[in-house]
Amino acid sequence: MSSDILQKSTPASSISQAAAGALIAAVHAAAARIGFTAAVAVTDHGGHLKAFDRADDAPFLTAEVALDKAWTAAAFHTPTHGWNDYLANPKIAPLGGHPRLMAVGGGYPITESGRCVGGLGISGGSYEQDRQAAEEALAALGFELPAR
Numbered sequence: 001m002s003s004d005i006l007q008k009s010t011p012a013s014s015i016s017q018a019a020a021g022a023l024i025a026a027v028h029a030a031a032a033r034i035g036f037t038a039a040v041a042v043t044d045h046g047g048h049l050k051a052f053d054r055a056d057d058a059p060f061l062t063a064e065v066a067l068d069k070a071w072t073a074a075a076f077h078t079p080t081h082g083w084n085d086y087l088a089n090p091k092i093a094p095l096g097g098h099p100r101l102m103a104v105g106g107g108y109p110i111t112e113s114g115r116c117v118g119g120l121g122i123s124g125g126s127y128e129q130d131r132q133a134a135e136e137a138l139a140a141l142g143f144e145l146p147a148r
Helices: 017-034 061-078 080-087 093-097 127-142
Strands: 039-044 049-054 107-112 115-123
Touching: 017 039, 017 049, 017 115, 017 127, 039 061, 049 061, 061 080, 061 107, 061 115, 080 093, 080 107, 107 127, 115 127
Parallel strands: none
Antiparallel strands: 039 049, 039 115, 107 115
């Protein structure tokens, strides 16, 4: 019999409700400064919705897009703007058929101390505006930004 002890679980860190709400407020402030209105979704580390808000005049489709961006970022621990390059690889391209995979800029993993604690998804501006608002909000709250 082995003297090793079987580790049956691992601790899972998740973004707090307070931090999720603060991220949404920071995104809306950045979006207003940049010049667009947005839907903002924050998921926990498992891609489950933690907090959400859609500006009054943001188109209704932005809600679903923001959530899918957050889910994609949390699921793969990578920003969504990288997925167009990934999907160009024929060995990865079949993932493009997943109904929730969103290969458009504006989704970022929420990373603290090197661990993904959630996903952030923004929709409403151009993909560059969504990315800029996400990066500003994450930096404002002290979350780590992934290398480009």
